[in-house]
Amino acid sequence: MESKQKNLLIVEDNTYIGNSIVNSAKEINVVKNIHLTDSIQEAISLLDNLTFNLIVLDLSLPDGSGLELLKLFKKKEIQKKILVFSTSINLKQVCLKYGAHAFFDKANDFDELIETIKIID
Numbered sequence: 001m002e003s004k005q006k007n008l009l010i011v012e013d014n015t016y017i018g019n020s021i022v023n024s025a026k027e028i029n030v031v032k033n034i035h036l037t038d039s040i041q042e043a044i045s046l047l048d049n050l051t052f053n054l055i056v057l058d059l060s061l062p063d064g065s066g067l068e069l070l071k072l073f074k075k076k077e078i079q080k081k082i083l084v085f086s087t088s089i090n091l092k093q094v095c096l097k098y099g100a101h102a103f104f105d106k107a108n109d110f111d112e113l114i115e116t117i118k119i120i121d
Helices: 015-026 040-049 066-076 089-097 110-119
Strands: 006-011 031-037 054-057 081-086 102-105
Touching: 006 015, 006 040, 015 031, 015 110, 031 040, 040 066, 054 066, 054 110, 066 081, 066 089, 081 089, 081 110, 089 102, 102 110
Parallel strands: 006 031, 006 054, 054 081, 081 102
Antiparallel strands: none
8 A cells, every 4th residue: 555755844852852753754765855843933934834744743842832833733723643752741631632643752652653654644
């Protein structure tokens, strides 16, 4: 079965983690475009100018919470597959309520995150 191409936006302020996701995503055939940003404002700017069908979102960012981005998408009814990747596991249910497709614990779920990027449609 042929999966559709994926344009991936990674919103992550930890350079090591961000680059690890980028490098792993580059190995996935259907991921064609990857952008990495470390702030909500830059993410919003990229989303205004480019099309992404998949977003990996950290919650703790220098200019606010990734939760604000989730709330913005829900309010504007923007349909994106958002994978939250965070240490704030206490916010898992809140993220899912606001439209996150899945939540991954940064401490334990890196491989599951990458596997989900591979198979998500």
